[in-house]
Amino acid sequence: MIRLEDVHVRLGQREVLRGVTASLTERRVGVVGANGSGKSTLARLINGLVLPSSGTVTVSGLDTRRQAARIRRSVGFLFTDPDAQIVMPTVAEDVAFSLRRKGLAREEVERRVREVLERYGLAEHADHPAHHLSGGQKQLLALCSVLVLEPEILVMDEPTTLLDLRHSRQVAALLRDLPQQVVVVTHDLPLLEDFDRVLVVDEGRIVADADPAAAIGHYRKTMA
Amino acid sequence: MTGLTGAYVPGGSFLHRLPAGAKLAGLALSCTALLLLRSPAALAGAAAVVVLLYAVSGVGVAAAWAQVRPVRWFAVALFCVQLVFADLPAAASSTLRVVLAVALAGLVTLTTRTSALMACLERCLAPVRFAGLDPFRLSLLLSLTLRSVPVMADLVTRVREAQRARGIERSARAFAVPLVVGALRHADALGEALAARGLDD
Ligand SMILES: Nc1ncnc2c1ncn2[C@@H]1O[C@H](COP(=O)(O)OP(=O)(O)O)[C@@H](O)[C@H]1O
Numbered sequence A: 001m002i003r004l005e006d007v008h009v010r011l012g013q014r015e016v017l018r019g020v021t022a023s024l025t026e027r028r029v030g031v032v033g034a035n036g037s038g039k040s041t042l043a044r045l046i047n048g049l050v051l052p053s054s055g056t057v058t059v060s061g062l063d064t065r066r067q068a069a070r071i072r073r074s075v076g077f078l079f080t081d082p083d084a085q086i087v088m089p090t091v092a093e094d095v096a097f098s099l100r101r102k103g104l105a106r107e108e109v110e111r112r113v114r115e116v117l118e119r120y121g122l123a124e125h126a127d128h129p130a131h132h133l134s135g136g137q138k139q140l141l142a143l144c145s146v147l148v149l150e151p152e153i154l155v156m157d158e159p160t161t162l163l164d165l166r167h168s169r170q171v172a173a174l175l176r177d178l179p180q181q182v183v184v185v186t187h188d189l190p191l192l193e194d195f196d197r198v199l200v201v202d203e204g205r206i207v208a209d210a211d212p213a214a215a216i217g218h219y220r221k222t223m224a
Numbered sequence B: 001m002t003g004l005t006g007a008y009v010p011g012g013s014f015l016h017r018l019p020a021g022a023k024l025a026g027l028a029l030s031c032t033a034l035l036l037l038r039s040p041a042a043l044a045g046a047a048a049v050v051v052l053l054y055a056v057s058g059v060g061v062a063a064a065w066a067q068v069r070p071v072r073w074f075a076v077a078l079f080c081v082q083l084v085f086a087d088l089p090a091a092a093s094s095t096l097r098v099v100l101a102v103a104l105a106g107l108v109t110l111t112t113r114t115s116a117l118m119a120c121l122e123r124c125l126a127p128v129r130f131a132g133l134d135p136f137r138l139s140l141l142l143s144l145t146l147r148s149v150p151v152m153a154d155l156v157t158r159v160r161e162a163q164r165a166r167g168i169e170r171s172a173r174a175f176a177v178p179l180v181v182g183a184l185r186h187a188d189a190l191g192e193a194l195a196a197r198g199l200d201d
């Protein structure tokens, strides 16, 4: 459960979010809005990468201001650019990096890494350098490195923006099957069709909050 | 990209199975030995041993060539200079010495996972704890460097292409500015991703 209460965020001179209040309990929540409207800032608030200038953000009752480290353990975050979030030179090593603080035996780490790579079709690339993967495969690797930790909540900031149609469909299908709560920022409107709830952000405010059809309809009208 | 950047070639050879620490120690010893070998005949013997090690490792000719390729012009230049200032045996020995050392270092990276090197480095660096440093962070720095080389190489390619598309190929500033901005942006994004992955727990 994600709660934002009258959240304002000021970055430099700019008031990027101006009074956002929402309780997110649905399993699939989408966020749409124009470039620069504050979507990424909203997403980053959820795992404490950005802290509110005023107001509060809580995740499962924990305040991001005080317990960011604990919250990050239960909130996985997927960025737009996979190159930035892959930190190890090879595929399996990057997934294993996520597990380094778990205190698991080496065999157990290897087993979990293999399992998640198999699930997302990267098993044959386990020992390949990450930079040999295609853009879509890199995004899948970034996702593997997040999912291997079995987070309760998954936040994604435009996960399909850099992907081709086939890979973005793959990510969409994958989203449908994930058991955890997912918050997705995207410009890929068809991706949100079967979501439970969609927020429309404009100039730092939530201007619509409804089921996908209604919210996307509103968004299209404001963009016209 | 070649060399250090995630060049690991999976395999089950005895070199793959050797612990990273043993390989690094072996590398240090062999390089010292190379410096001590004087006669061209002894160096030819050393070359045979290196070739044999490569054969045993089963990494393939392409991977082997990729290790020494970056120093090929340096080797040629060194050979020519030595030929002018010394004689043929001296030129052959010193060139061979450099190429063999590079090939051996390459063999270590080809047969060792970065994570194994990191773990080894972390153990070797354990004493820095007393100086208030974190060995994990130091070895992470190494991995991030290795990982950033291909990312920066991509960035260079993209900036060059963008320049070419706009017909400003010759401007150094039009190259340097987007490159520096891109590198800084990448550093920012990397920092954020590390935080998201719980580095500062
Ligand atoms: N570190 C920062 N300092 C100043 N302004 C920022 C910073 N980060 C983002 N902004 C500004 O905040 C606004 C919202 O950014 P963002 O949340 O990334 O929007 P979106 O993801 O919807 O495109 C943009 O106008 C952006 O320029």
Ligand SMILES: [Mg+2]
Pocket (backbone or CB within 6 Å): A039, A040, A041, A157
């Ligand atoms: Mg954004």
